[in-house]
Amino acid sequence: MPRILVVDDNDFERNLLHTTLSSLGYDVIGTASNGREGVEQFLKLKPDLVMLDLVMPEMNGIETLREIKKHDPDARVMICSTADQDAMISLAKRNGAKGYVVKPYQTEALSTAVKKVVGDP
DSSP: OOEEEEEOSOHHHHHHHHHHHHHTTOEEEEEESSHHHHHHHHHHHOOSEEEEESSOSSSOHHHHHHHHHHHOTTOOEEEEEETTOHHHHHHHHHTTOOEEEEESOOHHHHHHHHHHHHOOO
């Protein structure tokens, strides 16, 4: 079963994503509320996928993605963003993001996007 780390500074969004992924059968092994904590959790937990918010304090999603990729070039990271962040999503993809999902989350779209990156739960 794919193991997922959720990194989002918004408690509601982080919990919603955790609950939705769990309901789809994925193993959410950890959460982080900012980019620095996300990198620490990534190194500690070695997840199969990181669900990463773009806009966060301390380290934004692009900085966090770059730091994760420094430690593990094969890391699978998916960006979570609002629809008006096309330039940031494009930058994230150029930096190695494997895909993205748009907030607010639609369960079917989330399921399809995660399956493309890590497969079925």
